[in-house]
Amino acid sequence: MNKTISDIASIAGVAKSTVSRYLNGGSVSENTRRKIEHVIKEHHYVPNTFAQSLKARKTNIIGTVVPRLDSFASSQTLIGIDEELRNVNYHMLISNTSQDFEREIEAIYNFARQKVSGIILLAAQVKEEHLTAIKECVVPVLLVGQQHPDLHSLIHDDYKAGYMMGRHILEKGHRRIAYLGVTEKDISVGVRRKEGFKKSLEGSSCYVQYYETGFKMTDAMVTTAHILDEYDPSIIVCATDNIALGVMKAASVKQIDIPRDLSVTGFGGYDVTEIVHPALTTVQFQYKEAGKRAAQNIVRLVREEEIEDVTMMDFVLHDRESVDKQ
Amino acid sequence: MNKTISDIASIAGVAKSTVSRYLNGGSVSENTRRKIEHVIKEHHYVPNTFAQSLKARKTNIIGTVVPRLDSFASSQTLIGIDEELRNVNYHMLISNTSQDFEREIEAIYNFARQKVSGIILLAAQVKEEHLTAIKECVVPVLLVGQQHPDLHSLIHDDYKAGYMMGRHILEKGHRRIAYLGVTEKDISVGVRRKEGFKKSLEGSSCYVQYYETGFKMTDAMVTTAHILDEYDPSIIVCATDNIALGVMKAASVKQIDIPRDLSVTGFGGYDVTEIVHPALTTVQFQYKEAGKRAAQNIVRLVREEEIEDVTMMDFVLHDRESVDKQ
DNA sequence: CTGAAAGCGCTTACAG
DNA sequence: CTGAAAGCGCTTACAG
Numbered sequence: 001m002n003k004t005i006s007d008i009a010s011i012a013g014v015a016k017s018t019v020s021r022y023l024n025g026g027s028v029s030e031n032t033r034r035k036i037e038h039v040i041k042e043h044h045y046v047p048n049t050f051a052q053s054l055k056a057r058k059t060n061i062i063g064t065v066v067p068r069l070d071s072f073a074s075s076q077t078l079i080g081i082d083e084e085l086r087n088v089n090y091h092m093l094i095s096n097t098s099q100d101f102e103r104e105i106e107a108i109y110n111f112a113r114q115k116v117s118g119i120i121l122l123a124a125q126v127k128e129e130h131l132t133a134i135k136e137c138v139v140p141v142l143l144v145g146q147q148h149p150d151l152h153s154l155i156h157d158d159y160k161a162g163y164m165m166g167r168h169i170l171e172k173g174h175r176r177i178a179y180l181g182v183t184e185k186d187i188s189v190g191v192r193r194k195e196g197f198k199k200s201l202e203g204s205s206c207y208v209q210y211y212e213t214g215f216k217m218t219d220a221m222v223t224t225a226h227i228l229d230e231y232d233p234s235i236i237v238c239a240t241d242n243i244a245l246g247v248m249k250a251a252s253v254k255q256i257d258i259p260r261d262l263s264v265t266g267f268g269g270y271d272v273t274e275i276v277h278p279a280l281t282t283v284q285f286q287y288k289e290a291g292k293r294a295a296q297n298i299v300r301l302v303r304e305e306e307i308e309d310v311t312m313m314d315f316v317l318h319d320r321e322s323v324d325k326q
Numbered sequence: 327m328n329k330t331i332s333d334i335a336s337i338a339g340v341a342k343s344t345v346s347r348y349l350n351g352g353s354v355s356e357n358t359r360r361k362i363e364h365v366i367k368e369h370h371y372v373p374n375t376f377a378q379s380l381k382a383r384k385t386n387i388i389g390t391v392v393p394r395l396d397s398f399a400s401s402q403t404l405i406g407i408d409e410e411l412r413n414v415n416y417h418m419l420i421s422n423t424s425q426d427f428e429r430e431i432e433a434i435y436n437f438a439r440q441k442v443s444g445i446i447l448l449a450a451q452v453k454e455e456h457l458t459a460i461k462e463c464v465v466p467v468l469l470v471g472q473q474h475p476d477l478h479s480l481i482h483d484d485y486k487a488g489y490m491m492g493r494h495i496l497e498k499g500h501r502r503i504a505y506l507g508v509t510e511k512d513i514s515v516g517v518r519r520k521e522g523f524k525k526s527l528e529g530s531s532c533y534v535q536y537y538e539t540g541f542k543m544t545d546a547m548v549t550t551a552h553i554l555d556e557y558d559p560s561i562i563v564c565a566t567d568n569i570a571l572g573v574m575k576a577a578s579v580k581q582i583d584i585p586r587d588l589s590v591t592g593f594g595g596y597d598v599t600e601i602v603h604p605a606l607t608t609v610q611f612q613y614k615e616a617g618k619r620a621a622q623n624i625v626r627l628v629r630e631e632e633i634e635d636v637t638m639m640d641f642v643l644h645d646r647e648s649v650d651k652q
Numbered sequence: 653c654t655g656a657a658a659g660c661g662c663t664t665a666c667a668g
Numbered sequence: 669c670t671g672a673a674a675g676c677g678c679t680t681a682c683a684g
Binding site: 340341342343344347353354355358377379380381382383573 | 669670671672673675676677678
């Protein structure tokens with residue numbers, strides 16, 4: 001495991017350039033090929049990747065910057081990226097930033113030092129510093145989950161998802177609606193979903209109140225208490241599954257029966273939404289497929305092939321038990 | 327970003343060895359220090375890690391082999407490892423094997439090629455090939471979640487957890503018990519938990535039936551149907567939270583009220599267990615802390631400091647709503 | 653087909 | 669404190 005190409009060469013009685021050629025598929029006579037092959041097997045020789053990369057001045061590594069490891073969306077996306085990258089002979093390197101902005105920027109520079117050939121960026125917001133870092137590092141970047149005019153990106157169709165959800169609950173007869181969203185700093189989740197939702201309601205005779213809460217389930221539980229105090233909606237449309245779960249928990253604490261007394265919907269399509277009782281009506285995004293697609297796109301970018309500026313992923317609306325017919 | 331140490335040296339008008347010395351904290355006069363600093367800043371110079379590692383013949387990278395990315399236990403452990411490693415100036419590299427044995431072995435060799443200074447192995451089973459790979463790669467390894475005589479390991483106290491769970495449900499008055507376990511190939515989950523549980527029941531007057539199912543929620547749902555057909559337990563003790571959720575789902579489908587008609591418990595302490603209704607009685611393992619501890623241990627191993635062969639992590643039993651008093 | 657040599661970007665004794 | 673030189677393990681023209 002600690003032999004070098006020179007060792008192998010001298011044991012096999014050839015020049016190291018010949019071994020290198022053997023390794024890289026250059027022309028080698030059948031005879032020397034066998035000799036080298038044998039020596040390599042015997043000594044379990046594996047080339048030192050650093051030396052290789054130093055020469056090549058690039059790697060077949062794609063760095064992925066991820067805000068958190070413990071979310072369904074993140075892990076599914078990562079799995080997709082990893083699987084697809086493996087298919088095309090690339091490796092994935094993960095850098096978790098724990099939702100810390102500084103670390104995100106740092107991660108980009110670190111990846112550049114490690115000479116990754118491309119970076120997939122899962123970020124909730126793209127700031128000036130991101131752009132600067134990307135420019136300085138001269139490395140292809142694919143933004144996933146958000147959109148930005150200066151960057152190639154891959155997004156879920158949040159607007160349409162919001163729209164479809166609106167149509168859906170309207171069809172179910174709901175007219176007193178609470179929409180429980182998140183900060184507008186998050187364009188996809190905070191703005192797009194809500195905008196799509198609003199749009200679907202245009203011209204209908206319903207009444208909507210908009211609320212904002214945090215991403216955590218506990219935040220949602222607290223906010224739900226407020227909502228229920230001041231307003232009596234027939235349904236709470238939540239911007240994420242997590243928030244919806246918080247609403248459900250808050251309701252169960254208050255002995256409010258879902259969906260009889262109150263309907264709830266989410267967005268995301270997390271596995272749990274099927275498990276909880278009642279099963280949650282939600283929009284399921286295709287995270288794993290998005291990951292695969294992201295991998296394909298970044299590799300194209302690395303190879304300087306053309307890709308569309310924005311790749312849009314589809315979704316599925318699951319009509320389940322948490323919404324009652326009014 | 328693409329300048330080399332030579333560039334910096336010539337621009338600053340010094341030798342590259344001086345720049346290197348500056349970079350590595352060697353003695354440099356105040357004057358040259360300023361010059362170099364200025365040039366580096368201006369050109370955004372960052373040393374090439376490959377060249378560095380090539381010289382150093384090692385890195386400050388710890389490779390982590392993980393069977394899956396989409397489990398609560400995995401992600402929490404990874405987060406813990408990452409956080410702690412960052413504190414001690416190491417980096418984490420993740421290799422996901424999607425529970426594919428071949429890939430696990432491959433990952434070890436790959437990490438070795440990349441000259442990681444240590445490997446943290448989250449594996450359900452340790453086979454001969456693992457040991458061979460580890461031996462050949464001459465790299466420190468820490469096994470997490472399982473135990474093996476030839477390896478340093480960090481484990482959760484599954485035996486004691488099983489034992490405590492047994493005591494707990496006995497105290498609650500349960501006497502007709504079903505234990506829904508998993509394959510004994512998984513020593514921690516399949517054997518230890520069950521053994522501890524069995525032990526706690528010794529001398530008590532209860533009746534227990536042991537069943538086996540897969541790790542997936544859907545497997546558990548199917549098995550639960552069988553159990554309920556042939557046996558009428560007052561409680562089903564499940565080897566994992568996932569399985570317990572499957573049981574709960576199966577029960578809700580059959581209109582069986584939990585905990586009134588049937589009690590359920592899990593192991594793991596996943597976040598969802600608090601969300602579902604009724605909240606699940608379970609043992610919460612300290613995954614994140616385990617990750618941190620694992621990071622500390624592997625670094626000690628890398629530095630050739632002493633650590634105990636087996637590090638045992640503690641747990642907390644959460645007494646919640648899914649278990650009824652009999 | 654094969655080998656000697658140069659060079660990738662760094663670090664580390666060794667002189668001065 | 670500073671610089672010239674050698675070397676880490678590989679690859680790639682260039683000759684032969």
